[in-house]
Amino acid sequence: MIRRLPDVLVNQIAAGEVVERPAAALKELVENAVDAGATRIDVTLGEAGKALIVVADDGRGMTPDELALAVERHATSKLPSDDLTRILTFGFRGEALPSIGAVARLTITSRAAGAGEAWCVRVDGGAKRGPEPAAHGGGTRVEVRELFFATPARLKFLKGDRAELAACIDAVERLAMANPAIAFSVAADGRSLLRLPAIGALGREAAAVRLERLAAVIDRAFFDNAIPIDAEREGIRLTGHASLPTFHRATGQEQYLFVNGRPVRDRLLAGAVRAAYADFLARDRHPVVALFVDLPPDQVDVNVHPAKAEVRFRDAGLVRGLIVGALKHALADAGFRAATTPSLGALAAFRPGGLPASSHSGLARPGLSEAAAAFAFQAPLGALAPSARSEPMPEAIPASSAPSSSTPAADYPLGVARAQLFETYIVAQTADSVVIVDQHAAHERLVYERIKDELAADGVKRQVLLLPEIVELDDERAERLAARAAEFAELGLVLEAFGRGAIAVREVPALLGDVDVAGLVRDLADEIVEHGDALSLREKLADVCSTMACHGSVRAGRRLNAEEMNALLRRMEATPHSGQCNHGRPTYVELGLADIEKLFGRR
Secondary structure (H helix, E strand, C coil), rough: CCCCCHHHHHHHHHHHHHHHCCCHHHHHHHHHHCCCCCCCCEEEEEEEHCCCCEEEEECCCCCCCCCCCCHHCCCCCCCCCCCCCCCCCCCCCCCCCHHHHHCCCCEEECCCCCCCCEEEEEEEEEEEEEEEEECCEEEEEEEECCCCCCCHHHHHHEEEECHHHHHHHHHHHHHHHHHCEEEEEEEEECCEEEEECCCCCCCCCCCHHHHHHHHHHCCHHHHHCCEEEEEEECCCEEEEEEECCCCEECCCHEEEEECCCEEEEHHHHHHHHHHHHCCCCCCEEEEEEEEECCHHHHHHEEECCCCCCCCCCCCHHHHHHHHHHHHHHHHCCCCCCCCCHHHHEEEEECCCCCCCCCCCCCCCCCCCHHHHHHHHHHHHCCCHHHHHHCCCCCCCHEEEEHHCCCCHHHCCCCCCCEEECCEEEEECCCCCEEEEEHHHHHHHHHHHHHHHHHHHHCCEEEEEEEEEEEEEHHHHHHHHHHHHHHHHHHHCCEEEECCEEEEEEEEEEHHHCCHHHHHHHHHHHHHHHHHHHHHHHHHHHHHHHHHHHHHHHCCCCCCCCHHHHHHHHHHHHHHCCCEEECCHHHEEEEEEEEHHHHHHHCC
């Protein structure tokens, strides 16, 4: 027999999508406070939000009638025109408060701006009481106790207190990044965990204001190692900051993406960031970014999921292209700049006690296989045959060619070479610093960039297959691959549709040598479905170019004379991305004179 479910049960079902953990409930309450025009939002948690969540703000508050409606399903003040294509606030569905009230003990106390008294409404497991008069200052205070007491089975699926508390803080931090004009604080079990003072509105100095808030949330080192992003295309604007390739993390957790101020977790945006950095970082390393996409509300659908963390763009390709292009241009404009964290780590190592074991420099710790490969590539080779070098270089450093102390160091950003240490590192002097260059890593990047330029100018050479390779796929993947045949042809892969659900491959990039054609095509098809772009082919070509650059570059253990060392420095200054090798490691470390003098007690 079909029957209508009770309202309380309907709300509990809805809560399963909207409020799946304490962080989700907290996010909804803080978003409501932001929509209410608050300038200060204070959060208090008990037992990682399971026992208590309190969100107090100084926003515009609510009248008794508004309080009564606020805990009813699908009642909201944020959709005045009933137009889902023009959503200008965080909330609009009217589900959060009744969903929380259905599974917890909810109390909302509020006083509207200009009103003489405050009012309170309570909802315990779906049972509503009030509104009734209460004592309260301006704004609104929302108190959630015993989350999921009405649905105890859900408590069994929560993670430990540490993980749930981290998720709560992350939810507040993401909203704080997009709202630097609001002060935020989080306290848990009597401890202050987060305190972010208001910085200012996003006016003329929007980039500086936003970077200050980002640095306070992410890491102060991000302030020194971030490059600004500001680009616009066809009414869509991208702003924010992205880290230099040498400032990276082991996971993508510190990639913060926002659409019209709303924090989102979108595969399209994450894939665009990965594509932009693919040429600079190893696959297991991730940049730190905070990117804000602003576009007309009718160009994006935020009504995809009750949690509102997913979005759909009307022109996804345009948004993705804007992100990839803007990031690549910004990284190119950074030139040979590298992260400051290696330099700070080097200075710390000179101090008594050295670096603490837990120190985090932002650099990758190589694994066993990676370290072995690096050792093999950079081992001293003795006399090097001319055919194994990219450019002829003398074997010895004539005494007459030693760098002169009178050479003006201030004329060049990377200074003038003064010595070579261990036949591996070039020591240069600028006007106010000492620069130490890893000659192999630096030359490897220079050769790699030259190979890329040659490929761009002459195109990717192709190898014709004696017999075309027929790869069977499902219809959707085969159609998507065939639709991008022209794009793949530019990369040296010539393919075409071969009946229904099959692709014929006729030519492959010559650089790849003996390649698994069927495996490559299937990887490309999977990536188009998942990311909207095929990264495998570009990455394989990049890997080949990187290997060629590594074998064609000057090795560690190679003695260079003064002219060769200075020529390497000048080429680094003129080559984009020369501040890091092909795997995201720094090619040089700069030690400021002021910091060196501090080591010797001169300052």
